[in-house]
Amino acid sequence: KEKVEITKEQQALMKIITDAYNRHQIPQDVAKKLLQDQYSAEENFLLLTEMATSQVQVLVEFTKNIPGFLSLDREDQIALLKGSAVEAMFLRSAQVFSRKMPSGHTEVLEERIRKSGISEEFITPMFNFYKSIGELHMVQEEQALLTTVTILTPDRPYVKDQQAVERLQETMLDVLRKLCVLQHPQEPQYFARLLGRLTELRTLSHYHTEMLASWRMNDHKFTPLLCEIWDV
Numbered sequence: 001k002e003k004v005e006i007t008k009e010q011q012a013l014m015k016i017i018t019d020a021y022n023r024h025q026i027p028q029d030v031a032k033k034l035l036q037d038q039y040s041a042e043e044n045f046l047l048l049t050e051m052a053t054s055q056v057q058v059l060v061e062f063t064k065n066i067p068g069f070l071s072l073d074r075e076d077q078i079a080l081l082k083g084s085a086v087e088a089m090f091l092r093s094a095q096v097f098s099r100k101m102p103s104g105h106t107e108v109l110e111e112r113i114r115k116s117g118i119s120e121e122f123i124t125p126m127f128n129f130y131k132s133i134g135e136l137h138m139v140q141e142e143q144a145l146l147t148t149v150t151i152l153t154p155d156r157p158y159v160k161d162q163q164a165v166e167r168l169q170e171t172m173l174d175v176l177r178k179l180c181v182l183q184h185p186q187e188p189q190y191f192a193r194l195l196g197r198l199t200e201l202r203t204l205s206h207y208h209t210e211m212l213a214s215w216r217m218n219d220h221k222f223t224p225l226l227c228e229i230w231d232v
């Protein structure tokens with residue numbers, strides 16, 4: 001049985017990424033609003049739009065702290081952010097849902113999502129995903145690294161230097177693989193299960209594109225940042 005050990009530099013890399021992941025949280029004022037305003041579909045959608053906008057801001061800040069990311073070609077940095085935003089946000093909100101939220105808030109947020117004019121066909125897969133992420137009981141390092149691996153996906157549209165992104169992603173995958181073995185010794189398939197979630201994320205991002213289109217159809221307003229990241 002090969003002895004798995006995380007090297008000093010991998011340890012340092014993991015700390016930088018996990019600290020950055022935890023440092024950038026959804027602002028308290030948005031979370032607080034979650035609990036007080038009334039429940040109209042319009043009101044709920046506005047709140048979720050505010051949450052989505054702050055999630056994009058948090059994502060951009062986090063990405064800048066990924067070692068090596070800022071050394072990539074500038075346009076490739078943008079292409080990676082635009083290509084991974086939805087998946088990273090689904091991961092973030094799944095983790096917020098299954099752990100971070102003080103009890104009671106989760107139910108309120110779930111209620112608001114269900115009553116924000118989103119059609120059932122998107123709600124079901126969204127909450128199934130949240131549940132499947134929750135069941136993994138990821139430690140925070142795993143969450144941060146999984147999000148990093150998602151952002152550093154080489155085959156996003158318009159990425160020019162895919163090799164450079166691939167090298168970075170492989171570095172992160174190696175740390176994540178070792179961490180999974182050390183954190184879940186009784187579950188040798190845990191790392192494979194984590195990567196399986198990334199496939200589910202791609203399906204969800206197609207749903208998200210349809211959600212955006214249907215919101216536009218009903219003349220919902222987005223913020224400039226959301227328009228920019230999703231070309232709406």
Ligand SMILES: Cc1cccc(C)c1Nc1c(-c2c(F)cccc2F)nc2cccc(C)n12
Binds near residue numbers: 045051055090093118
């Ligand atoms: C913040 C939030 C949390 C859970 C569910 C939903 C529907 C939202 N809200 C949005 C999401 C979104 C996200 F931010 C994370 C996960 C899945 C998402 F659909 N994307 C967008 C894009 C334009 C407007 C909104 C309201 N919106």
